[in-house]
Amino acid sequence: FDAGSVPVGNLVFTSSTRSVGEMQDAALNMVRPLFATLPGVSAPPPFGGSARTILINASPERLRAYNVSPDELVTALTTANTITPSGNLAIGEQYPMVPLNSVVRNIKDLEAVPVRVGAYPAIFVRDLATVTDGSDLVTSYALVNGRRTVYIPVTKRADASTLSVVRLVKGNLAKFQAAVPDDIKVTYEFDQSGYVTRAIGSLVTEGALGALLTGLMVLLFLRDWRSALIVVINIPVALMGAVLALSLTGQTINLMTLGGLALAIGILVDMSTVVVENIHTHLARGQPLGRAIVDSGSEVSLPLFIAMMCVLAVFVPAFFMTGVAKALFLPLALAVGFAMIGAYLLSGTLVPILSFWFSKAHPSADVEAAPGAFVRFATRYAAVATNLVSRRALVLTVYLVGAVVLAAGAGLGLGTEIFPRVDAGQLQLRLRAPAGTQVEGTEKIALRVIDLIKEEAGGADKVELTLGLVGVHAPNYPINLVYQWNGGSHEGVLQVQFKTGSGLQMEPLKERLRARLATDLPTVSVSFEPSDIVSRVMSMGAPTPIEVVVGGANLADDRAFAEKLKGLLAREPALRDVQFGQTLDYPTLDVKVDRERAGLLGVRMADVSRSLVTSTSSSRFVVPNYWADANSGIAYQIQVQIPKALMASPEELRNIAIPDRTGRNILLRNVGSVSEGSATGEYARYNG
Numbered sequence: 238f239d240a241g242s243v244p245v246g247n248l249v250f251t252s253s254t255r256s257v258g259e260m261q262d263a264a265l266n267m268v269r270p271l272f273a274t275l276p277g278v279s280a281p282p283p284f285g286g287s288a289r290t291i292l293i294n295a296s297p298e299r300l301r302a303y304n305v306s307p308d309e310l311v312t313a314l315t316t317a318n319t320i321t322p323s324g325n326l327a328i329g330e331q332y333p334m335v336p337l338n339s340v341v342r343n344i345k346d347l348e349a350v351p352v353r354v355g356a357y358p359a360i361f362v363r364d365l366a367t368v369t370d371g372s373d374l375v376t377s378y379a380l381v382n383g384r385r386t387v388y389i390p391v392t393k394r395a396d397a398s399t400l401s402v403v404r405l406v407k408g409n410l411a412k413f414q415a416a417v418p419d420d421i422k423v424t425y426e427f428d429q430s431g432y433v434t435r436a437i438g439s440l441v442t443e444g445a446l447g448a449l450l451t452g453l454m455v456l457l458f459l460r461d462w463r464s465a466l467i468v469v470i471n472i473p474v475a476l477m478g479a480v481l482a483l484s485l486t487g488q489t490i491n492l493m494t495l496g497g498l499a500l501a502i503g504i505l506v507d508m509s510t511v512v513v514e515n516i517h518t519h520l521a522r523g524q525p526l527g528r529a530i531v532d533s534g535s536e537v538s539l540p541l542f543i544a545m546m547c548v549l550a551v552f553v554p555a556f557f558m559t560g561v562a563k564a565l566f567l568p569l570a571l572a573v574g575f576a577m578i579g580a581y582l583l584s585g586t587l588v589p590i591l592s593f594w595f596s597k598a599h600p601s602a603d604v605e606a607a608p609g610a611f612v613r614f615a616t617r618y619a620a621v622a623t624n625l626v627s628r629r630a631l632v633l634t635v636y637l638v639g640a641v642v643l644a645a646g647a648g649l650g651l652g653t654e655i656f657p658r659v660d661a662g663q664l665q666l667r668l669r670a671p672a673g674t675q676v677e678g679t680e681k682i683a684l685r686v687i688d689l690i691k692e693e694a695g696g697a698d699k700v701e702l703t704l705g706l707v708g709v710h711a712p713n714y715p716i717n718l719v720y721q722w723n724g725g726s727h728e729g730v731l732q733v734q735f736k737t738g739s740g741l742q743m744e745p746l747k748e749r750l751r752a753r754l755a756t757d758l759p760t761v762s763v764s765f766e767p768s769d770i771v772s773r774v775m776s777m778g779a780p781t782p783i784e785v786v787v788g789g790a791n792l793a794d795d796r797a798f799a800e801k802l803k804g805l806l807a808r809e810p811a812l813r814d815v816q817f818g819q820t821l822d823y824p825t826l827d828v829k830v831d832r833e834r835a836g837l838l839g840v841r842m843a844d845v846s847r848s849l850v851t852s853t854s855s856s857r858f859v860v861p862n863y864w865a866d867a868n869s870g871i872a873y874q875i876q877v878q879i880p881k882a883l884m885a886s887p888e889e890l891r892n893i894a895i896p897d898r899t900g901r902n903i904l905l906r907n908v909g910s911v912s913e914g915s916a917t918g919e920y921a922r923y924n925g
Contacts, residue, residue, distance in 0.1 A: 243778075244390035244391055244427070244429070244720065244770075245391050245393060245402060245429045245430060246406065246426065247388045247389065247390055247391060247426050248272070248423060248424075249386060249388045249424050249426045250388065250422070251424070254420045255418070255420060255421055257385050257386070258371060258372030259421075260386065261283055261285070261288065261289070262289040263416075265282060265283055266869065267416040269282065271413060272413070275402070276397070276401075277394050277396075277402050278394070278405065278406070279392045279394055280392075281390055281716055281720055282716065284387065284710070285378055285380075285706060286372070287375050287376070288372065288373045288873070289370070289371075289373075289873050290371060291371075291874070292368070292369045292372075292876065293310070293362065293878070294367050294879070295310060295365055295878070296879075296883065297884065297892065299364065300894060305353065305365060306844075306848050306893075306895055307847075307851040307893065307894070308844060311860055311877045313352040314347065314350055314362065315860050318339070318341055318864065320339065347362055348362050349362070350362045366877070373855070374711075374855060375708075376676060376712075376726065378680050379704075379705070379706050380683060380687075380705040381702070381703070382702060383684055383703065388704065391403070398491075399430055399770075400430055400434070400490075403425075403428060410423060410424075427663075427734060429770035448468075448473075451510060454510075463595040464517065467595065468509045468510055468513060471508075471584070471587065472502065472505065472506060475576055475580040475583055476501075478576075478579035479498060479501070479572060479576040479579050482575035482579070483568075483571060488568050488572075491568065493565055493566070495572075496569055497570065498573075498576055500569075500573055502576075508541050512541075512588045513588065515533040516533045516592050518533070530589045530592055533589075534585055541581055541584060548577055549573075552570035553570075555569070661743075662734065663732065663743075663769050664731075664743060664765070665733075665765065665766045665768035666686065666731045666733075667731075667764050668682060668686060668728070669762040669816070669820075670682050670729075671760050672725070672727055672918060673725075673823055673824040674727040676707060676708035679708060679727055679728070682758065682761055683705055683729045686754065686763075687703050687731065687733075690733055693749045693750055694741055699735055699736055700733060702734045703731065704731075705732065706729065707728070708723065708725075708729070732768060751814075763814065764781060780818075784818070785806070788923050792917070796821060799817070803815055819918065819921055822917075823915060823917070824915055825913070825915055826887055826890060826911055826912070826914075827912050828909055829910050830845055830908055831908060834908055835908040835909070838903055839898040840896075840908050841898070848893055848896070853890070856876045857874050862874065862875040863875065890905065893905045895908065
């Protein structure tokens with residue numbers, strides 16, 4: 238797991254006139270190159286669309302009528318459209334290139350490619366298929382507010398600043414918009430930088446509040462505004478020293494370092510307060526200013542050092558952590574440590590100097606004994622403390638018993654979590670339809686789930702934005718699986734951002750959704766995952782807080798045991814969404830070729846494979862073939878395929894033509910059988 242793989246937002250492309258394929262092409266080839274040039278940004282390919290592709294949509298009926306196999310059509314196109322180098326010819330003083338039109342310029346020229354010639358009338362591509370400029374097979378849909386669209390996750394490199402990356406992306410939105418057609422709108426959604434900006438705001442608020450309260454206390458008890466000012470000045474100087482030290486050690490301003498600095502504020506003010514108060518104590522005894530400062534410093538330096546070491550000792554274990562835990566907690570420990578060390582050094586340098594300067598400029602305020610309410614309080618406190626010390630055994634016993642009782646009572650009432658919950662007004666839900674569901678069916682389920690979320694939230698006006706991806710990423714972009722994993726066309730992930738001030742609490746909403754979804758969509762499994770950047774990082778990339786791994790030498794035995802374990806876990810009232818992470822029974826149509834019969838008929842397994850893949854997927858996985866757009870210079874794949882609507886039954890599968898070694902075609906049913914079955918949809922390996 239790498240925290241850099243967690244998106245800090247999404248670049249969303251929407252249009253009311255363009256197709257998803259056109260938006261995908263614009264996002265991939267126009268915006269992504271600009272996006273990738275931004276410092277600190279990693280640019281995965283767009284989500285939700287299929288790559289622009291030159292499609293040769295073959296008709297099964299025409300193939301059978303002309304007795305042409307899919308593989309024969311692929312071979313004809315591959316030999317008629319091929320990339321070849323160009324030579325040169327020396328003519329006089331010139332040396333011109335000699336290019337060949339081996340790659341068509343106009344895709345419609347592919348329709349004139351002959352597939353078969355001879356004694357019979359020639360057969361051309363146009364007789365068997367149509368040629369269109371379209372998109373690859375659809376394997377996923379991205380949904381923004383329920384509409385199909387395309388988006389690019391904004392991810393940063395591990396050493397980059399979240400705030401810097403987000404500012405760069407927002408600052409370049411106009412450039413991205415100018416790179417695409419006017420009817421495509423580019424926006425930045427699900428901005429996660431708010432957590433960092435709020436953390437910085439909290440630090441400023443914490444520092445200001447600490448300075449104000451500490452200054453008021455010093456002013457109240459010492460009645461000297463100059464001493465209060467010294468304490469207040471010490472806070473930002475100590476924090477700036479800590480930030481400098483963090484920079485020198487390769488750290489950045491992030492949630493953990495900001496949390497550490499905020500935590501240290503309440504402690505570091507004590508050091509300067511102790512020094513200032515002790516100086517006033519010596520002045521009250523009649524000592525000269527210089528001697529009072531020197532004696533005060535010598536008295537408190539060791540106690541302050543011990544106090545600092547006690548605080549630092551608490552954070553020493555962070556240096557011995559490993560993996561993600563170390564990456565999370567070491568910056569926090571360093572921030573606290575540097576702030577404490579800075580405050581200690583300042584208490585022995587800056588604070589005495591400022592005390593001397595300020596008091597020297599106003600000598601009348603050096604010594605003031607003003608009996609009042611505080612003096613009377615101090616006198617009574619001293620009497621009570623003396624009385625308690627004389628009964629130390631009783632006081633210690635009462636304290637220990639009371640502390641144990643209070644700690645036990647409070648501890649038993651507290652819940653237990655691996656990491657603290659974060660209610661950021663966001664929701665992420667993973668849905669699993671029955672295995673093998675087409676992506677269009679999963680899309681309908683996702684839209685229904687979005688409607689149910691709006692109903693349970695109290696209306697559509699409570700929802701700011703919804704974003705989802707149903708299906709599995711297109712094979713053109715395997716890197717996208719690093720950022721979001723879906724196990725197949727039956728899976729989808731939905732993100733919901735609720736409006737600020739909606740008043741919704743996420744945990745009760747999740748419970749209501751579980752009950753509603755179980756009633757309205759009983760065949761769909763759902764689970765809630767970390768939604769915001771803090772929860773994702775704190776969960777170390779895990780989709781659930783608890784994961785049980787069942788491993789062994791035999792998958793069937795593993796599954797049998799896992800089924801029993803799942804039943805036991807489902808009975809636990811504290812557990813939710815107990816389900817398998819893998820698809821164990823994905824429906825299949827098993828094609829079994831009789832190798833002996835196929836061999837006697839002159840059919841090779843490779844011939845069956847090529848025709849079968851072309852008919853059920855496309856020729857891109859058999860023979861790569863490319864066409865270059867003359868306007869942009871970008872190369873796109875040419876692929877032969879049979880539209881899904883025309884290959885929609887096992888009978889169509891049995892009627893696929895397979896070429897034999899003599900050039901004749903034999904139907905698949907004559908060399909093999911087709912039967913329904915199931916297979917493991919995903920294998921997970923643990924330590925190999």
